Amino acid sequence: MLNIRPSLKLAFIGGGNTSAVGYVHFCAAHMDNKFQVVAGAFCRSAENNHETSQQWGIAPERTYLDWQEMVEKECDKVDAFVILTPTPHHLEVLQYLFSKQVPVICEKAMVCDPKEVEALLPFYSKEQFLAVTFNYSGYAMVRELKHLISQGRLGCIQKIHLEMPQEGFRRPPDIAGKSASPQAWRLQDSEVPTICLDLGVHLHHLSSFLLDEEPSTAIAEFSNHSQYPNIVDDVQMLLKYPSGIKGSMWMSKTAIGHRNGLQVRVYGDKGSAKWFQLNPDELELNYNDGRREILDRAGQCEYADQFRYNRMKPGHPTGFVEAFANLYSDIADNLFSYKNDTVQKSPYTFGLEHANAGLKLFSAARRSSISQKWESI
Incomplete structure (x- = not known):
């Protein structure tokens, strides 16, 4: 007889129909039937809030305009709260949720800078469940790459180079016939420039995920190439790791x-x-004996051939939402263990310490952009 585990219940704070990420979180959370979104304070606009709840089948009595009211009324009814508001709002929400000692799933970046982490620590305990959604390591072939590195297939790692170029400030994306101009909060910088919170934390996450190592020093150049003044919209960085690995972002x-x-x-x-x-389904490999190989899910994968990464057979590419769903599946397994007082630490879910390491990296990068010198992290 199958032991079928009930879906865990989620409440969204933010993430409504005007959100850049809300629908992706909703789809990913439901994909493997491990979560169900049952409540939400999705938008400050009553109209958009109502439209979102109708679209997602949320009961009217569990749809709220005030997120704090929702937490008070739902904290004993749901298994976790998901924070999908703009990053500058995260600190307030995290402090409130941590004070209630409820499990939290938080869209990256966790907060805006290391100072906000310090402000968060008095509310945080080691028993607190927190998962920050760094979703790009959810791709099956990224996890295959981590496996190959850990098995020594590439030998002693010497260099890692990561890049995430986008055009959105020069050519806003046209989504369903509507131009998606930058949100107002993305056009303001503080200690850590917003581009580092949007894009950089993903690069930090992937480097740490693949290498199991944090960079120790960085030198960076911050630039403005857009029509939006006084913000950083292009970052180039060099990195050094304690083991001697060199890197760039x-x-x-x-x-x-x-x-x-x-x-x-x-x-x-x-x-x-x-x-x-x-x-995303291909990993290009080159070896020092001249061999070249394109590895995909139909090849000789040692990790990505698992059933969980093959919702459809190879030849039907997996993508961003599936990678996000892989992460939500990992979070669900960890949360289920947490709620049942059993120990399970997934290598694919990350919390406060990992998020803080990324913020410290980009804080050092900002110092370097001013000093024009290598800065310790």
């Missing part, structure tokens, strides 16, 4: 021709690997 919102050019390249003394998000 490039992120941009003014790289015309790139919708989302996320790319990872890793070089060892035995081989190299390249993964490009626009071709």
Whole structure:
């Protein structure tokens, strides 16, 4: 007889029909039937809030305009709250939820800078369940790459290069006939520029995920190439890691021709690997004996051939939402264990310490952009 686990119940704070990420979270959470969104304070606009709840089948009595009222009324009815508001609002919400000691799933970036992490710590305990959604490591072939690195297939890793060029500040994307101009909060910078919160934390996450190592020093150049003054929209960084690995990061919102050019390249003394998000099911491998290989889910995968990564057979590419769903599946497994007082630490879910490491990196990068010197992280 099958042991069928009931779906965990979620309440969304933010993420309504005007959100950039809400619908993706909704789809990903439901994909493997491990979660069900049952309540929400989706939008400050009553009209948009109502439209979102109708579209997603949320009961009117569990649809709220005030997110704090929702937390008070739903904290004993749901298994976790999902924070999908703009990043500058996260600190207030996290402090409130942590004070209630309820499980939290938070869209990256967790908060805006290391100072906000310090302001969050008095409300945080080691028993607190927190999962920050760094979703790009949910791609099956990124996890295959991590496996290959850990098995020494590329030899001793020497270099890692990560880039995430986009064009949105120079050519706003046209989505369903509507131009998606930058949201107002994305046109303001503080200690850590918003581009680092939007794009950079993903690059940090992928580097740490693949290498199991944090960079120790960085040098960076911040630039403005757009029509929006006084904000950083292009970042180039060099990195050094304690083991001797060298790295680089490039992120941009003014790289015309790139919708989302996320790319990872890793070089060892035995081989190299390249993964490009626009071709997510393939991993390009090169070896020092001259062999070249394109590995996909139909090839000799040692990790990505698991059933959970093959909702449809190879030849039908998986994509961004499926990668997000893989992460939500991992979060569900961890949350279920947490609620049943059993120990399970997934290597694919990340919380406060990991998020803080990324913020410290980009705070050091900002110092470097001013000093024009290498800065310790």
